Amino acid sequence: MKICLISPASGRWKGLGKKKFFNGKTFRFSQLSLLSVAALTPEKHELKLIDEQIEDVPWDEDFDLVGITVMTATAPRSYELCTMFRKRNIPVVLGGFHPTFNIEEAGRYADSIVVGPANRAWQELLTDAENGQLKKLYHGVVDEKAPLKLPKHLLKKSGYLSPHTTYATLGCLNKCSFCSITSFYGGKRYQRPVEHVVAELGSFKAKFFMFIDDNLTQDREYIVSLLKAIRPLKKKWVTQASIEITDDDELLALLQQSGCAGVFVGLESFSEDALCSQNKTIKQPKYYEQAVRKFHQYGMFVEAGLIFGFDSDAKDVFETTLHILDRIGIDVIQASILTPLPGTTLFNEMKDRIVDFNWAHYDYKFAVFNPALMSRDDLKGGLEWINKRFYSPRRIVKRIFRWLSFPSGYKNMYFPLFLNIAYWGRQFQFRVKGYNPAAVKRKEKHNKKSGTMWDQFRDYRKTG
Numbered sequence: 001m002k003i004c005l006i007s008p009a010s011g012r013w014k015g016l017g018k019k020k021f022f023n024g025k026t027f028r029f030s031q032l033s034l035l036s037v038a039a040l041t042p043e044k045h046e047l048k049l050i051d052e053q054i055e056d057v058p059w060d061e062d063f064d065l066v067g068i069t070v071m072t073a074t075a076p077r078s079y080e081l082c083t084m085f086r087k088r089n090i091p092v093v094l095g096g097f098h099p100t101f102n103i104e105e106a107g108r109y110a111d112s113i114v115v116g117p118a119n120r121a122w123q124e125l126l127t128d129a130e131n132g133q134l135k136k137l138y139h140g141v142v143d144e145k146a147p148l149k150l151p152k153h154l155l156k157k158s159g160y161l162s163p164h165t166t167y168a169t170l171g172c173l174n175k176c177s178f179c180s181i182t183s184f185y186g187g188k189r190y191q192r193p194v195e196h197v198v199a200e201l202g203s204f205k206a207k208f209f210m211f212i213d214d215n216l217t218q219d220r221e222y223i224v225s226l227l228k229a230i231r232p233l234k235k236k237w238v239t240q241a242s243i244e245i246t247d248d249d250e251l252l253a254l255l256q257q258s259g260c261a262g263v264f265v266g267l268e269s270f271s272e273d274a275l276c277s278q279n280k281t282i283k284q285p286k287y288y289e290q291a292v293r294k295f296h297q298y299g300m301f302v303e304a305g306l307i308f309g310f311d312s313d314a315k316d317v318f319e320t321t322l323h324i325l326d327r328i329g330i331d332v333i334q335a336s337i338l339t340p341l342p343g344t345t346l347f348n349e350m351k352d353r354i355v356d357f358n359w360a361h362y363d364y365k366f367a368v369f370n371p372a373l374m375s376r377d378d379l380k381g382g383l384e385w386i387n388k389r390f391y392s393p394r395r396i397v398k399r400i401f402r403w404l405s406f407p408s409g410y411k412n413m414y415f416p417l418f419l420n421i422a423y424w425g426r427q428f429q430f431r432v433k434g435y436n437p438a439a440v441k442r443k444e445k446h447n448k449k450s451g452t453m454w455d456q457f458r459d460y461r462k463t464g
């Protein structure tokens with residue numbers, strides 16, 4: 001069969017990679033979802049892999065089967081593609097997080113749905129498709145013992161920061177209520193044999209790679225043996241990690257020696273109330289400064305994941321957060337709006353407060369529910385404001401000088417510098433403006449007291 005696997009994109013993401021400047025290459029670092037599906041495909045089939053952020057869907061080609069990977073934010077575009085392909089009598093299969101949690105909805109658009117991982121399900125589905133007997137639903141399983149032999153030649157490599165991404169573990173044992181991982185992996189965590197990971201890393205031609213693991217460091221015994229095994233490869237890499245590891249100097253030293261240049265840490269908020277409301281109290285915010293210092297001491301930059309829109313977040317949360325970020329020395333941020341993704345505990349808790357069910361808005365940049373202490377516009381405006389302020393050229397320069405003052409700062413300087421410029425470019429390219437809702441409130445108060453010139457003029461006219 002001739003099979004086309006598609007990673008869809010819509011709105012400003014579609015074709016973003018074709019732009020000359022700030023084309024989002026930095027953020028397009030993994031296609032493991034589709035590459036993993038491709039790797040499970042017997043060689044007798046012909047495969048094409050399309051990433052809509054970099055290339056167009058080849059409408060003039062004939063395919064026997066189309067497979068689409070779907071996140072909630074890309075669901076509307078995926079359904080559009082389903083309709084267009086099915087008009088041409090080409091059967092379409094949907095897989096990934098969104099169809100897994102929305103079987104009925106996805107089933108209205110596609111011929112088949114793969115729930116969970118592709119392993120086993122995809123091979124069975126292909127046999128059924130060849131026999132013209134596609135079933136509506138397939139359930140997959142994780143196979144952590146299978147070596148990853150990913151057909152990376154299918155990628156348009158120039159469109160990615162690095163085609164060298166991999167994982168050592170899948171899933172996470174924590175239960176943060178806004179996160180889809182716990183439900184997707186049934187609260188379990190899977191670990192690949194260390195020797196498989198090392199063999200795969202050894203095959204990477206480039207020095208730099210990325211672990212996409214959600215919580216790489218959760219099992220100490222495993223991570224220690226993995227780090228010791230990858231140390232001789234002399235690679236440079238980044239990953240997501242939990243802040244609690246900053247209590248473990250031996251582990252931090254091993255991370256540094258094995259080439260870890262930086263970590264993405266989900267700090268989420270500096271409010272303890274907010275973290276408690278989401279089952280996320282791994283470390284209290286008062287320890288964040290000390291933790292960041294520890295990462296820096298071991299030569300790792302810190303990208304903080306931040307979420308806004310918790311019920312305890314008032315209008316001043318953006319300026320307060322910016323102030324703390326400057327003070328504690330965070331190098332990079334990824335700021336998001338609290339988003340109740342289907343399949344999460346948060347979604348069930350918030351169902352009645354959601355006012356926007358357009359899935360395309362579930363990309364962490366829109367307020368899809370009514371926040372408790374501000375308006376939806378304030379939440380969106382505040383998020384854009386903090387992004388713009390944090391990535392202002394003045395702050396970037398300051399951060400880079402601070403970074404250079406660290407003992408071996410110049411060695412890994414490339415990473416925070418590159419990320420800061422990339423994020424600045426994104427705000428610039430998407431014409432992000434935003435506003436500080438707290439400042440607007442202050443201004444309103446001030447205006448009420450003294451009255452604006454227009455108010456005075458109007459009053460004057462009224463009273464003659």
Ligand code: B12
Binds near residue numbers: 094363364
């Ligand atoms: C790397 C990554 C990205 C990369 C690349 C994504 C990619 N397609 O390769 C980038 C940076 C682009 C990205 C962007 C976003 N991401 Co992201 N991302 C991830 C991450 C960390 C790893 C994905 C991965 O490679 N996993 C490893 C592979 C092997 O597993 P997999 O993707 O689940 O694929 C398996 C199955 O799902 C299934 N499958 C998947 N697709 C298909 C298709 C077919 C046809 C079949 C048969 C099977 C199948 O088979 C695969 C093999 O077993 C995940 C977290 C995670 N652990 O999955 C979040 C995650 C997928 N991202 C998420 C989100 C929300 C986003 C964003 C919307 C927001 C953001 N800021 O992160 C944007 C989307 C922007 C847009 N509009 O397009 C959420 C999705 C939740 C949801 N319900 O949609 C996740 C789960 C993170 C989380 N903790 O909640 N992401």
Ligand code: SF4
Binds near residue numbers: 173181182214266
């Ligand atoms: S947010 Fe991070 S720590 Fe929490 S469940 Fe998801 S992956 Fe685990």
